[in-house]
Amino acid sequence: YRSYPINSIDSKQIHNGDILLEKSGGGELVPVARVVLWDRAKEYSPCLCANFIQVLRTKRNEVIPMYLMHLLTILHTMDIVRLHIKQTTGIQNLSLNTYLSQSLPLPPLEEQRAIAEYLDRETVRIDRIVELLTKQRERYAQLKRSLISEVVTHGLPHHNYTMKEANLPWLDTIPEHWEISRAKDMFKRMSRSVKETDEIITCFRDGQVTLRKLRRKDGFTESFKEIGYQGIRKGDLVIHQMDAFAGAIGISDSDGKGTPVYICLQPINHLYYNTYYAYLLREMASSQFIFSLRKGIRERSCDFRYDTFATLYLPVPPLEEQQEIVAYLDERCKRLDRLVEAIDRKIELLGSLKKSLIEEVVTGQRRITN
The missing domain is CATH 3.90.220.20 (DNA methylase specificity domains)
Structure with a gap:
């Protein structure tokens, strides 16, 4: 838990439409400066942010929050944010002074609103497809776990083994001949x-x-004295x-x-x-x-x-049966792994599509339609 003085709560409280900017964190593959739009004040109020988050609040008569969020998102996905990162001991810190001093394209308010609504609608469609694919992936992964669990402890299917008590803390029964x-x-x-x-x-x-x-090779510490x-x-x-x-x-x-x-x-x-x-x-x-x-x-x-x-x-199990179980599981697990890999490729492709869509619309390379 983190405590705040009472008199600081009003100034630190976040409101719907605020943009939350990650100013410290990141990692090897994903740089700092991710952004989200806060829209859950009704569920969580009052709500304060952590000290590694910077709250950005737009002038509503000049900037639509959702438009700015998409604009800041492409600064992150296009790696432009790396120009404003200071890194020490593996932790990335965003230089707010240089980051907030950037010049950004600002179309008229109505055009911002149209862009924001269009991207909100289209990205939601992509996110829904990704969600469905993710659930399908989880079902295949669960099927693989269940298959291994059943076969490796109770033998190959369709053999109608007579079972006996295993008397093991993690296993109830095993085939009688094991x-x-x-x-x-x-x-x-x-x-x-x-x-x-x-x-x-x-x-x-x-x-x-x-x-x-x-x-x-990345993410490991090499030992000079092995x-x-x-x-x-x-x-x-x-x-x-x-x-x-x-x-x-x-x-x-x-x-x-x-x-x-x-x-x-x-x-x-x-x-x-x-x-x-x-x-x-x-x-x-x-x-x-x-x-x-x-x-x-x-x-x-x-x-x-x-x-x-x-x-x-x-x-x-008898050695021959051990080998048969392995051959059976190897073959079926490979099938399931291929299905999961195909889903992963689709999810990756949709992620790239979403990224390109935001970049092209926000930078004016793609005309938006109702």
């Missing part, structure tokens, strides 16, 4: 030295374990101790090296298929079971150590 075994009796923790040619491998929260350079780094080999089952609860569990697709926070596993014998157990452990993360074991104090983290993993009891 066994239960303790993780430490199934997997051995690998401890390998690092080769000179090894490159850094990262275990991501979506389950991909790959060379960092193949996915992204103390404790371990060798990772293609096919290892890798568990990120701190992020396993969020799904950072998967099979390495490359040889390389990783930090000591990774648990690298190989089966003790031929009865256990790493890829099946990657699916299973990610399901245990998705169901929040791994998070329930947390011992860490960092918010939204869970120190899922090897000693904790080793004590867990896991279902053991």
